[in-house]
Amino acid sequence: MRKLAIFVIVIVELLSPIQLVKANIQPKLKTEDILFIQVNRLYGGTRVFKESDGYEEVIINKIVNWINTSSPSEGITKFDKTPIVAVMKLIMKNGDVAVIEPAYNCISENQVKTCTIADSEVIYTGNNKKVRLKSLELYDWLLAGWKYESYGAPKDELLEELLYTRYFSYLDETNSDFIMCPKIDKVERINGDTRRHIVHASALNYGAHHGDIPYDRIHISLTDIPEKGVKINKVTIQKAISEKESRIQCRREG
The missing domain is CATH 2.60.40 (Immunoglobulin-like)
Structure with missing residues (x-):
């Protein structure tokens, strides 16, 4: 009898107007x-x-x-x-x-x-x-x-894409998929010299853009020195980042 009562309550709640409204609105x-x-x-x-x-x-x-x-x-x-x-x-x-x-x-x-x-x-x-x-x-x-709303991407975003494209060519081919939502996360002068920098950049893997699987994110640390060129110091892959993190990376959430 008790099971029957519980079953009736569940059915009533599922079919009640309030539940139906919440499901459709x-x-x-x-x-x-x-x-x-x-x-x-x-x-x-x-x-x-x-x-x-x-x-x-x-x-x-x-x-x-x-x-x-x-x-x-x-x-x-x-x-x-x-x-x-x-x-x-x-x-x-x-x-x-x-x-x-x-x-x-x-x-x-x-x-x-x-x-x-x-x-x-x-x-x-x-x-x-x-x-x-x-x-x-x-x-x-x-x-x-x-x-x-701006017409086209803001200037700072375009500059980040331009810099990332320059540095991307120095990456190993195994990381060639990391081209989506590039960002220059941090730039530091080396000993205060305005021509020498340590750059920290990141991007998402394009292969996950359909939304079927979470994005991976690459983190790149490099030095950019005129007389020595670009040197990649460290590359790490952050696997399966959260949806919120990917939205922030792509400037879709603050």
């Missing part, structure tokens, strides 16, 4: 499924971020992460006669389109309905369903943040 996206993102403001222009662009892919990845980690929020998801201050469209490679727009809080007094933008909340529409989500980062980026 949170969108889960993958960067590689998105073709491009387009943002439009009522006043303030428009911009497109393409997955095929290496730098803009990082921005799309950031947006996807905010969506996937946002919190469900209670409130209405359909509004009448509210201004479309800003709208973001996520165009998927399979032809589907998801839409993100600001959420509103509405009150009715004396048969007059007044709606104001809900701080930190957005409406996500996908697969013919509307979901209200809470995410300060996503809300701020939708209203204004996208306008301040």
Whole structure:
């Protein structure tokens, strides 16, 4: 009898409306499924971020992460006669389109309905369903943040890639796969000389970029001296780093 009671409780919990809502309300996206993102403001222009662009892919990845980690929020998801201050469209490679727009809080007094933008909340529409989500980062980026994204990689990032490419040619061929998300982690002058340096660099193995297995990371220590050239001092491989570490390496998380 006791087993039957437990079984009934489990079934009731699984089929309860609350559980069903929780199972369906949170969108889960993958960067590689998105073709491009387009943002439009009522006043303030428009911009497109393409997955095929290496730098803009990082921005799309950031947006996807905010969506996937946002919190469900209670409130209405359909509004009448509210201004479309800003709208973001996520165009998927399979032809589907998801839409993100600001959420509103509405009150009715004396048969007059007044709606104001809900701080930190957005409406996500996908697969013919509307979901209200809470995410300060996503809300701020939708209203204004996208306008301040750089066009192309920042100069310091390009300089790091340039230096790493120079030093990469000195590595053994067995490490030829470590070309993804290169970084110059630290540069030290040798005895204060501005021409002689000790350089610490790192990168991920390209072979893991599909996400099936964790990334490995290479750590390189070298000296760069004009009269002697580049000398690799030490190379270590850090196996199976965490997803968070790989995101930081690729400048996708602070």
